[in-house]
Amino acid sequence: xxxxRTTAAGQSSKKLTHHTLEKKMNRWGWGFVAxxxxxxxxxxxxxxxxxxxxxxxxxxxxxxxxGGLANYRRLFHDQTVGKALGNTFIYLIIQVPIMLVLALIIxxxxxxxxxxxxTFFRVAIFMPCITSLVSYSLIMKSIFSNDGLxxxxxxxxGLSPIMWTTDAFWAKVLIILSITWRWTGYNMIxxxxxxxxxxxxIYEAAEIDGANFMQKLNYMTIPLLKPIILFTTITSTIGTxxxxxxxxxxxxxxxxxxxxxxxxxxxxxCFKYTPNFGxxxxxxxxxxxxxxxxxxxxxxxxxxxxx
Amino acid sequence: MxxxxxxxxxxxxxxxxxxxxxxxxxxxxxxxxxxxxxxEVNVGKLxxxxxxxxxxxxxxxxxLSFGISLGNSAMIAAVTTVLALLLSSxxxxxxxxxxxxxxDRVFNILLLSMMMPFCALMIPLYxxxxxxxxxxxxxxxxxxxxxxxxxxxxxxxxxxxxxxxxKSFPKDILEAARMDGLNEPGVFIHMYMPVMRPTYAAGAIIxxxxxxxxxxxxxxxxxxxxxxxxxxxxxxMGSSYTPNYGMIMAGIVIATLPTGFLFFVMQKQFVAxxxxxxx
Numbered sequence: 001x002x003x004x005r006t007t008a009a010g011q012s013s014k015k016l017t018h019h020t021l022e023k024k025m026n027r028w029g030w031g032f033v034a035x036x037x038x039x040x041x042x043x044x045x046x047x048x049x050x051x052x053x054x055x056x057x058x059x060x061x062x063x064x065x066x067g068g069l070a071n072y073r074r075l076f077h078d079q080t081v082g083k084a085l086g087n088t089f090i091y092l093i094i095q096v097p098i099m100l101v102l103a104l105i106i107x108x109x110x111x112x113x114x115x116x117x118x119t120f121f122r123v124a125i126f127m128p129c130i131t132s133l134v135s136y137s138l139i140m141k142s143i144f145s146n147d148g149l150x151x152x153x154x155x156x157x158g159l160s161p162i163m164w165t166t167d168a169f170w171a172k173v174l175i176i177l178s179i180t181w182r183w184t185g186y187n188m189i190x191x192x193x194x195x196x197x198x199x200x201x202i203y204e205a206a207e208i209d210g211a212n213f214m215q216k217l218n219y220m221t222i223p224l225l226k227p228i229i230l231f232t233t234i235t236s237t238i239g240t241x242x243x244x245x246x247x248x249x250x251x252x253x254x255x256x257x258x259x260x261x262x263x264x265x266x267x268x269x270c271f272k273y274t275p276n277f278g279x280x281x282x283x284x285x286x287x288x289x290x291x292x293x294x295x296x297x298x299x300x301x302x303x304x305x306x307x
Numbered sequence: 308m309x310x311x312x313x314x315x316x317x318x319x320x321x322x323x324x325x326x327x328x329x330x331x332x333x334x335x336x337x338x339x340x341x342x343x344x345x346x347e348v349n350v351g352k353l354x355x356x357x358x359x360x361x362x363x364x365x366x367x368x369x370x371l372s373f374g375i376s377l378g379n380s381a382m383i384a385a386v387t388t389v390l391a392l393l394l395s396s397x398x399x400x401x402x403x404x405x406x407x408x409x410x411d412r413v414f415n416i417l418l419l420s421m422m423m424p425f426c427a428l429m430i431p432l433y434x435x436x437x438x439x440x441x442x443x444x445x446x447x448x449x450x451x452x453x454x455x456x457x458x459x460x461x462x463x464x465x466x467x468x469x470x471x472x473x474k475s476f477p478k479d480i481l482e483a484a485r486m487d488g489l490n491e492p493g494v495f496i497h498m499y500m501p502v503m504r505p506t507y508a509a510g511a512i513i514x515x516x517x518x519x520x521x522x523x524x525x526x527x528x529x530x531x532x533x534x535x536x537x538x539x540x541x542x543x544m545g546s547s548y549t550p551n552y553g554m555i556m557a558g559i560v561i562a563t564l565p566t567g568f569l570f571f572v573m574q575k576q577f578v579a580x581x582x583x584x585x586x
Contacts, residue, residue, distance in 0.1 A: 004456045025405055028491045032401025033410060035394055037417065039461035043432070044420040050431030086313060106326065109319055117323075122328035123574075127334065129581075130566045132520030134538040135559040138335045138545040142340065142552045149336070149351030185330065186581065242424050245522045247540055263426040263523070270430055271527065277430050284427035291422055 055281035060274055071282035081283060084262045087172065088241060092262075095176045096236045100229070103184050108217060122192070124183035133182070138248035140178040141165070142256050168258030171251050175259055178246055183239075187232045194228040195221065230302035241287050262287050264279035337563075340556035344574065348552035362557040371394045371540050372533065373558060376475045380536040383455050383525075384518040390460040391514045392507055398461065400499055401470025404481065414470075429527050432458060435527060455536075456530045459518060465510060468580075472506040473499075512573060513580030516566050 058067030075213040090246055106125060110118050128136065143149045151161035164174045198221070206216055222229070244263035247253055253260035253268075262283060269280035340348045345358040365372045402414050412507075433449070438468045440448015447453045476499070500507070522538045529535050541562060544555050570577050 029405025033398045036398030043458040047428045047431035051427045064572045121323045130570045134542050152351040268428045
């Protein structure tokens with residue numbers, strides 16, 4: 001009897017201490033994450049709400065009042081918004097696939113252990129990532145200036161020079177070339193690390209079954225890399241939708257808004273022209289909506305093919 | 308078993324050599340141009356010249372005060388890195404070690420902040436800091452170091468990065484440390500931080516580099532010339548009507564030295580910092 005009672009008492013006190021321990025741990029848990037939650041709320045979530053509210057306000061500078069949907073209505077008649085959206089989509093549709101496919105091809109080549117000079121190739125192709133966006137933009141601008149290095153080469157070869165920064169078409173080509181130079185190695189690193197996680201034995205098994213290079217790529221490497229390909233697609237899309245530094249420093253949006261991006265237009269609306277924060281916020285919400293839509297589409301597509 | 312396809316293999320090497328050349332050439336161009344004068348850079352001179360000292364002199368004596376901007380950038384990047392690593396690792400540790408359903412839900416909401424475009428955030432942030440400045444809180448208004456650093460001292464990206472890396476952390480030693488009577492902050496400082504040194508190194512590199520190279524927010528927040536950072540000065544030099552590219556390239560070489568140094572000395576951590584969050 002006595003023995004039984006002590007065990008029961010012991011059990012209930014154990015339960016009690018376990019309970020208080022859990023409570024204590026829970027409190028510590030919130031303690032550790034609290035500051036992070038507060039800071040991200042102050043510097044991201046709170047401003048996001050602020051931008052949404054502002055997008056319904058009109059007025060110059062700090063004198064703003066409720067204007068209903070006026071800003072959003074104005075979007076539809078704004079030709080610069082149309083241009084900026086068009087340019088951004090051109091960058092998105094042309095540059096992102098070129099860069100990701102190129103990064104994938106390089107990764108497949110560099111993942112071959114019998115390749116000589118792998119380390120050199122990897123380091124060389126990754127190197128553009130150490131430059132700042134402003135620095136590399138200015139390097140590109142100097143190489144492709146109207147009488148700069150690249151055009152000198154064309155002239156030497158008997159070709160006519162290309163007006164990289166004053167022709168709207170070539171200016172866009174220059175932006176696309178530049179971004180591809182800077183970010184291909186960056187994406188390559190993700191693919192290479194993903195490929196290292198693939199068991200070599202499954203390739204060996206496939207080789208025994210007579211699979212050739214393309215078959216291994218199509219039916220093994222790419223499906224196994226799908227989550228990483230999805231990740232790089234989403235980050236590149238988000239990055240392109242926010243493109244600013246390159247365009248600002250290479251072409252400043254010109255010629256005649258021929259390369260302008262949405263971020264740049266927002267910047268101009270706030271800090272170059274008479275500040276119109278309300279309208280700029282409405283323009284910014286185009287980017288918010290686009291990022292959400294495109295990310296959802298990409299996740300849907302990526303998810304579906306996975307099954 | 309394996310057949311060697313010689314033309315294909317030549318093509319493969321040719322492709323990689325061309326790409327490597329294209330990747331490295333702009334670095335060569337930047338270094339060569341730093342030793343040439345503006346006119347020579349403009350006509351595409353590809354050999355080293357004697358103008359490096361002259362370019363550096365112009366750079367540091369121009370009225371755009373490149374020297375001051377170097378100090379500003381170094382200070383901002385250093386403070387941002389220390390604070391961001393500390394605050395984000397504490398949160399990442401908290402979310403992983405004390406994980407609960409409620410906290411996991413909050414974590415997922417925090418991750419959403421990574422999708423918020425900066426062009427939407429910068430307007431309210433600009434107004435927030437300008438209001439703080441006008442309200443008499445001089446030290447935290449626009450044109451202060453605080454205003455450039457504050458939005459970056461705790462990011463969902465870094466919290467996620469630390470949480471991912473904490474998953475492989477040996478949790479038994481935490482239990483052992485608690486048994487020995489260490490309290491929770493003590494466990495974090497004495498057990499977790501030393502073990503996670505490689506993660507801190509990788510996080511430090513990526514944070515330092517992001518801050519050192521940051522352009523848009525400093526451009527908005529810092530409008531007094533003496534407060535500007537290196538990318539702002541370089542950009543201002545580049546946007547003049549006739550840019551002096553010899554001088555600018557000298558500036559770009561200096562601006563690239565810290566990140567280049569980090570890359571070549573700590574390549575492993577450098578790459579780990581970039582891919583760290585998608586394991």
